[in-house]
Amino acid sequence: MMHNENFNLEPYQSALYSFFKMLLSEENRHLYLHSDIVDRFEKLCENHSELELKNTPMASFIHTIQEAVVIDPWIYVSTRFGPGRWAFFRFHIEALVQESVQIGEFLQFKEQVVQREHVDPWRLEIDFAPFQRDFPKLREQRSIGRGVEFLNRHLSTRLFADMRQGDNLIFNFLRVHQVEGQQLMLNDRIKNASELRESLRKVDLLLASKPQSHTWENVGHELQTMGFERGWGRTVAQIRDTMNLLVDILQAPDPSQLEQFLTRIPMIFKLAILSPHGYFGQANVFGLPDTGGQVVYILDQVKALEREMRKRLDESGLDLEPKIVVITRLIPDSGKTTCHQPLEPIAGTKNAVILRVPFRTETGEIIPHWISRFHIWPHLERFTLDVEKELLAELGGRPDLIIGNYSDGNLVATLLSQRLKVTQCIIAHALEKTKYLYSDLYWQENEANYHFSAQFTADLISMNAADFIITSTYQEIAGGKNSVGQYESYGAYTLPGLYRVVNGIDVFDPKFNIVSPGADETIYFPTTETERRFPALISDIEALIYGQASAECRGELVHSDKPLIFTMARLDTIKNISNLVEWYGRNPQLQECANLVIIGGHIDVQQSGDDEERYQIQRMHDLMNHYQLDRCVRWLGKRLDKRLSGEIYRYIADKKGVFIQPALFEAFGLTVIEAMSSGLPTFATIYGGPSEIIQDGISGFHIDPNSGDKVAEQLLAFFQRCQSESGYWEQISHAAIARIQSRYNWRLYAERLMTLSRVYGFWKYATNLERAETQRYLEMLYSLMYRQLVK
Numbered sequence: 082m083m084h085n086e087n088f089n090l091e092p093y094q095s096a097l098y099s100f101f102k103m104l105l106s107e108e109n110r111h112l113y114l115h116s117d118i119v120d121r122f123e124k125l126c127e128n129h130s131e132l133e134l135k136n137t138p139m140a141s142f143i144h145t146i147q148e149a150v151v152i153d154p155w156i157y158v159s160t161r162f163g164p165g166r167w168a169f170f171r172f173h174i175e176a177l178v179q180e181s182v183q184i185g186e187f188l189q190f191k192e193q194v195v196q197r198e199h200v201d202p203w204r205l206e207i208d209f210a211p212f213q214r215d216f217p218k219l220r221e222q223r224s225i226g227r228g229v230e231f232l233n234r235h236l237s238t239r240l241f242a243d244m245r246q247g248d249n250l251i252f253n254f255l256r257v258h259q260v261e262g263q264q265l266m267l268n269d270r271i272k273n274a275s276e277l278r279e280s281l282r283k284v285d286l287l288l289a290s291k292p293q294s295h296t297w298e299n300v301g302h303e304l305q306t307m308g309f310e311r312g313w314g315r316t317v318a319q320i321r322d323t324m325n326l327l328v329d330i331l332q333a334p335d336p337s338q339l340e341q342f343l344t345r346i347p348m349i350f351k352l353a354i355l356s357p358h359g360y361f362g363q364a365n366v367f368g369l370p371d372t373g374g375q376v377v378y379i380l381d382q383v384k385a386l387e388r389e390m391r392k393r394l395d396e397s398g399l400d401l402e403p404k405i406v407v408i409t410r411l412i413p414d415s416g417k418t419t420c421h422q423p424l425e426p427i428a429g430t431k432n433a434v435i436l437r438v439p440f441r442t443e444t445g446e447i448i449p450h451w452i453s454r455f456h457i458w459p460h461l462e463r464f465t466l467d468v469e470k471e472l473l474a475e476l477g478g479r480p481d482l483i484i485g486n487y488s489d490g491n492l493v494a495t496l497l498s499q500r501l502k503v504t505q506c507i508i509a510h511a512l513e514k515t516k517y518l519y520s521d522l523y524w525q526e527n528e529a530n531y532h533f534s535a536q537f538t539a540d541l542i543s544m545n546a547a548d549f550i551i552t553s554t555y556q557e558i559a560g561g562k563n564s565v566g567q568y569e570s571y572g573a574y575t576l577p578g579l580y581r582v583v584n585g586i587d588v589f590d591p592k593f594n595i596v597s598p599g600a601d602e603t604i605y606f607p608t609t610e611t612e613r614r615f616p617a618l619i620s621d622i623e624a625l626i627y628g629q630a631s632a633e634c635r636g637e638l639v640h641s642d643k644p645l646i647f648t649m650a651r652l653d654t655i656k657n658i659s660n661l662v663e664w665y666g667r668n669p670q671l672q673e674c675a676n677l678v679i680i681g682g683h684i685d686v687q688q689s690g691d692d693e694e695r696y697q698i699q700r701m702h703d704l705m706n707h708y709q710l711d712r713c714v715r716w717l718g719k720r721l722d723k724r725l726s727g728e729i730y731r732y733i734a735d736k737k738g739v740f741i742q743p744a745l746f747e748a749f750g751l752t753v754i755e756a757m758s759s760g761l762p763t764f765a766t767i768y769g770g771p772s773e774i775i776q777d778g779i780s781g782f783h784i785d786p787n788s789g790d791k792v793a794e795q796l797l798a799f800f801q802r803c804q805s806e807s808g809y810w811e812q813i814s815h816a817a818i819a820r821i822q823s824r825y826n827w828r829l830y831a832e833r834l835m836t837l838s839r840v841y842g843f844w845k846y847a848t849n850l851e852r853a854e855t856q857r858y859l860e861m862l863y864s865l866m867y868r869q870l871v872k
């Protein structure tokens with residue numbers, strides 16, 4: 082009997098039989114995704130209306146199936162009862178046997194689809210679960226992504242259960258802080274935790290008698306003789322405040338006070354941010370292959386972090402300028418970009434720089450050309466060693482925190498953090514495994530073009546090595562009701578013939594924290610804020626949108642009075658822009674109602690050096706020819722500077738237009754928040770981050786890129802409603818602006834990230850967060866698997 086703790090399936094045995102029989106009857110089909118399963122089930126319900134299967138426990142069970150693997154006479158299914166909660170079953174169609182199976186068995190069966198009888202039962206199985214047995218885990222789904230709160234609560238209770246142990250820990254921790262050879266917080270006049278408590282009492286009496294606005298310069302000397310050093314605060318009032326927090330913690334520890342206290346300790350002065358691939362520059366790079374939101378994100382992040390670091394150093398009484406170094410690869414043949422320059426100051430910051438280090442061949446020659454992110458794996462190890470030297474020289478010492486970006490940057494961050502013994506944070510931006518369907522199962526077929534085997538192995542290593550992980554949304558970690566999270570997809574998967582992962586990462590791990598990015602508020606702001614706008618750009622924008630066709634623009638809009646449907650993205654397959662053209666082309670009513678404006682790629686296919694992009698460019702031309710769209714579609718194949726593209730969003734909003742993001746999958750989607758910040762009603766894919774950014778029908782609209790005709794209908798319905806209902810466009814526009822202002826901004830981001838790095842740094846010092854056992858296992862994986870794969 083199929084036993085399931087959540088559903089009583091006993092009454093539905095014969096219906097289940099019919100259902101599985103139906104799957105088996107499809108010739109040469111072995112794999113079914115959740116949507117296929119639901120689709121087949123609906124057919125079953127139609128054909129057997131007398132069975133009344135809808136709204137039964139069986140229907141609920143069917144909806145939990147994420148994947149079915151069908152090889153006569155067996156059907157194996159993976160079921161998901163919520164984020165991170167999975168169970169696996171198998172069903173024998175002739176013997177009518179149903180039973181639970183282990184994840185490893187499920188994966189092994191799935192391998193048969195690719196490997197037939199050559200499946201190796203002794204294939205390497207990777208399992209991180211045993212290392213985590215004694216490690217605290219979140220329990221509730223709603224807590225996923227709030228790891229630091231949990232960790233703080235859990236570990237403080239555990240540590241301070243023995244007060245003496247807790248006090249000693251804090252005392253020792255306060256003594257390790259130094260900057261540029263200068264001791265901070267405590268000096269050796271205070272010998273232990275009880276002396277610390279005593280000194281805190283005395284110093285408070287002393288400080289109470291001083292003017293509260295006096296600074297360390299006035300009182301520092303006296304404080305030093307009592308055992309205290311710089312770092313507690315700038316003014317007497319701030320110093321007392323921090324010390325009182327500590328007194329409270331030593332008396333009766335409370336996790337939120339501990340967090341507050343840690344945020345005040347000067348721990349982060351120097352930051353290294355890794356982003357090796359792509360063209361990383363500040364101008365003429367957006368839209369180039371592999372160069373998109375990640376670069377925008379990092380440049381904005383650096384500005385916000387520098388501000389926050391400076392504010393905190395200032396508040397702790399230190400006159401030091403923070404230093405941030407963004408490390409990328411140096412590309413000698415970098416066209417009109419600055420990516421051949423070894424060092425470039427970052428505009429809008431005082432002290433942050435881009436440090437470029439070239440990739441070298443085995444014999445040491447510099448590699449001159451751009452390399453796709455899918456092919457850079459063999460270069461990263463040597464790059465790490467070269468970066469280490471240059472980074473230490475640039476910073477004059479070790480960084481206090483290393484942040485990795487994307488699979489390649491995260492791997493380099495891991496290697497560097499291990500070598501330098503520095504806290505490591507990683508940011509995925511986009512995990513490719515969820516973007517490309519069956520990229521794990523059919524990895525061998527894609528190996529030449531994508532090298533997913535190396536990429537997924539690198540991902541697995543860095544996500545397990547990281548001290549903490551920042552994500553932009555909840556769904557990035559744990560998905561939604563019917564969608565698997567990007568990290569969650571690394572929980573279990575198989576690369577047939579290479580290895581199978583039975584416990585890769587647990588979404589309940591407290592290392593996950595959601596810290597969402599924002600959009601640069603000086604560039605992306607509501608269309609109604611007229612005094613901040615750039616009116617001088619309007620004539621340029623009108624020329625771009627309504628001007629004549631040229632080598633860089635295709636299509637000439639005939640009716641300038643119509644609203645505009647706007648999209649902007651790199652032209653790769655996943656962004657799905659050419660399909661948008663097709664949906665628009667197939668709907669003459671929509672063409673009648675609104676024009677389509679696209680920014681992305683190049684008009685001339687010869688100008689692109691990227692295979693995917695070339696294919697998309699050609700397809701765009703074919704579709705525009707086929708549907709004769711030159712009078713209602715304007716396609717700009719050029720890169721615009723940020724100020725201009727910011728003003729374009731607002732121009733489109735002035736004309737009561739909309740923004741559309743039709744991607745097959747979008748990890749987060751910065752264009753979505755840029756458009757919404759500008760007040761544009763936004764239609765964006767349900768696959769990935771946008772489904773969380775937008776509340777459907779309230780602050781924008783969800784669209785399903787697999788149902789293009791329906792998307793065209795949704796757009797048409799929106800424009801029709803705007804015509805018949807005055808104020809509707811404004812309603813959605815205001816809600817979009819409010820949504821972004823409340824949730825997605827860089828100030829909150831920087832505050833949070835700086836707090837997280839301190840709290841994780843503290844717990845890493847205080848406990849065995851580093852998990853030496855895992856570390857050794859990861860080294861083995863790196864050495865025996867990753868290095869072999871990239872040879």
Ligand code: UDP
Pocket residue numbers: 367368372373374375377649650651680681682719720721723726749750751752753755
């Ligand atoms: N962008 C741009 N010009 C282009 C295409 C994109 O300036 O031709 C910018 C866009 O404004 C956004 C970023 O590049 O800031 C794209 O980020 P997103 O997260 O939407 O997608 P990604 O490219 O990272 O997949």
Ligand code: LCN
Pocket residue numbers: 373374375378510511553747748749750751752770
């Ligand atoms: C990469 C992506 O694919 C986008 O979805 C994100 O918005 C971008 O990075 C920034 O994180």
